[in-house]
Amino acid sequence: xxxxxxxxxxxxxxxxxxxxxxxxxxxxxxxTFRIHDGRALxxxxxxxxxxxxxxxxxxxxxxxxxxDQLDQALHWLSHEGHDHSAARLxxxxxxxxxxxxxxxxxATVVLQCYDASPxxxxxxxxxxxxxxxxxxxxxxxxxxxxxxxxxxxxxxxELDAKGAQEGLLCDGQGNLVCALAANIFLIQGGxxxxxxxxxxxxxxxxxxxxxxxxxxxxxIGLEITRLRPADLAxxxxxxxxxxxxxxxxxxxxxxxxxxxxxxxxxxxxxxxRACDSAS
Amino acid sequence: xxxxxxxxxxxxxxxxxxxxxxxxxxxxxxxTFRIHDGRALxxxxxxxxxxxxxxxxxxxxxxxxxxDQLDQALHWLSHEGHDHSAARLxxxxxxxxxxxxxxxxxATVVLQCYDASPxxxxxxxxxxxxxxxxxxxxxxxxxxxxxxxxxxxxxxxELDAKGAQEGLLCDGQGNLVCALAANIFLIQGGxxxxxxxxxxxxxxxxxxxxxxxxxxxxxIGLEITRLRPADLAxxxxxxxxxxxxxxxxxxxxxxxxxxxxxxxxxxxxxxxRACDSAS
Numbered sequence: 155x156x157x158x159x160x161x162x163x164x165x166x167x168x169x170x171x172x173x174x175x176x177x178x179x180x181x182x183x184x185x186t187f188r189i190h191d192g193r194a195l196x197x198x199x200x201x202x203x204x205x206x207x208x209x210x211x212x213x214x215x216x217x218x219x220x221x222d223q224l225d226q227a228l229h230w231l232s233h234e235g236h237d238h239s240a241a242r243l244x245x246x247x248x249x250x251x252x253x254x255x256x257x258x259x260x261a262t263v264v265l266q267c268y269d270a271s272p273x274x275x276x277x278x279x280x281x282x283x284x285x286x287x288x289x290x291x292x293x294x295x296x297x298x299x300x301x302x303x304x305x306x307x308x309x310x311x312e313l314d315a316k317g318a319q320e321g322l323l324c325d326g327q328g329n330l331v332c333a334l335a336a337n338i339f340l341i342q343g344g345x346x347x348x349x350x351x352x353x354x355x356x357x358x359x360x361x362x363x364x365x366x367x368x369x370x371x372x373x374i375g376l377e378i379t380r381l382r383p384a385d386l387a388x389x390x391x392x393x394x395x396x397x398x399x400x401x402x403x404x405x406x407x408x409x410x411x412x413x414x415x416x417x418x419x420x421x422x423x424x425x426x427r428a429c430d431s432a433s
Numbered sequence: 434x435x436x437x438x439x440x441x442x443x444x445x446x447x448x449x450x451x452x453x454x455x456x457x458x459x460x461x462x463x464x465t466f467r468i469h470d471g472r473a474l475x476x477x478x479x480x481x482x483x484x485x486x487x488x489x490x491x492x493x494x495x496x497x498x499x500x501d502q503l504d505q506a507l508h509w510l511s512h513e514g515h516d517h518s519a520a521r522l523x524x525x526x527x528x529x530x531x532x533x534x535x536x537x538x539x540a541t542v543v544l545q546c547y548d549a550s551p552x553x554x555x556x557x558x559x560x561x562x563x564x565x566x567x568x569x570x571x572x573x574x575x576x577x578x579x580x581x582x583x584x585x586x587x588x589x590x591e592l593d594a595k596g597a598q599e600g601l602l603c604d605g606q607g608n609l610v611c612a613l614a615a616n617i618f619l620i621q622g623g624x625x626x627x628x629x630x631x632x633x634x635x636x637x638x639x640x641x642x643x644x645x646x647x648x649x650x651x652x653i654g655l656e657i658t659r660l661r662p663a664d665l666a667x668x669x670x671x672x673x674x675x676x677x678x679x680x681x682x683x684x685x686x687x688x689x690x691x692x693x694x695x696x697x698x699x700x701x702x703x704x705x706r707a708c709d710s711a712s
Binding site: 155157160162167168169170171172173174175176177178179180181182184211212240242244246247251252253254255264266268287288290291292294295300301302303304305306307308309310311313314326334335354 | 448455523530579582592
């Protein structure tokens, strides 16, 4: 993905002050989403998660600034003829005095746009490993897409070192939580299972849509439940979900092969339809 | 503390690129230290902790750049006649492509200098509360002074909301770990106790000096052991250590009063002497 444009606080710009708490402490939130034909896909879900984060971290940011920044990018992309792109919206607490308790603000609003392909009709299944990197239990931050991502950085480095395409991550107790930048869904006996996101992990927007709407629309029961790596042995199918890549089936993980992509393919069609029809 | 000067990659500057992974993911390390009379106090300990962090996170940064950046600041401070200052050195993985696994580099080296008072001869004891904010167990990052500091941000907000001067933080199992930005030491029956920093918390440089040298020099036995909030009830004395404030006694915490500051005062004298005599 190549960068198309970026804005900082409404101005086309590439720099932020070094005193920004986003840089000092990762004191920020972000959303990554697709923009198709001038529309931010699943924006209402992204906006709602960002809102939860702003409240949880107590970041004071005029919501209109966020809406205006998104509009500015949408207009620019349409004007420049970029039909498909990916965007990262970041809201940090802003420039601050020294120290954790140093006064800060106003919030910094950043939008970065990248060139992207359309949704792939049938993406090739990926191979995954089980990462040794574990996610720490932190209920105060679980579910949020916040700017403290060193665990993902370490897991990404582990995947690179092992030459792995994708990785599944467990919490400290050995429960499956997610993939590097995606949620996980396992199919067994015609039912869909996904882990709770209560103590770590990010509550993905596509995950939310699958739980709230897509599973029912496709006629498959869904259960949010603890999953262990051992459950992979009995699974018929495994797939990953996120905002940029949609739904990707997993072909193999830790010696277990998954030949079926039936439910991943079905739910992907529902996802594309839902994204086409609603915001 | 007011800002005196800042440098980004050797140039006097206030901005970093918005694509810097320090801003995107808190993918960085930092050191906060005192500079007295042209000398960075306890620098060898700060340098060693930074080195551990660079290796743990796999951040590729020419060590000479770090040494040169520090020298540049030390010369400038001496030339401008700033005898006492505080500095934050930050090393991030640098500007990068999108995503956790996006290629990055070269590393960004930032140095920020602030005006500071000399060591206080006898700082007033502080009152502390026990924070509700807990620190997550993450052995991969424990001990390091990395750029993922949302837990400290949340704890700082908790202290502000409660009008508290200082706070003690526990891990998820309820073991005492540290204060907001300091390590903790408890004295009971003429012995010094401090918690292990193995699963969370920052391994402070003054803590390291206390363990390695100062306790023995002052003639007090020291034990690294698990501490619970209940242990405060039996403690004769409690003090906090960090690089900027040195050693501060705690006068009260959660209904327990500590009238003695004997060992805090004694060890502070040893700290000042050690800082005066060595790097």
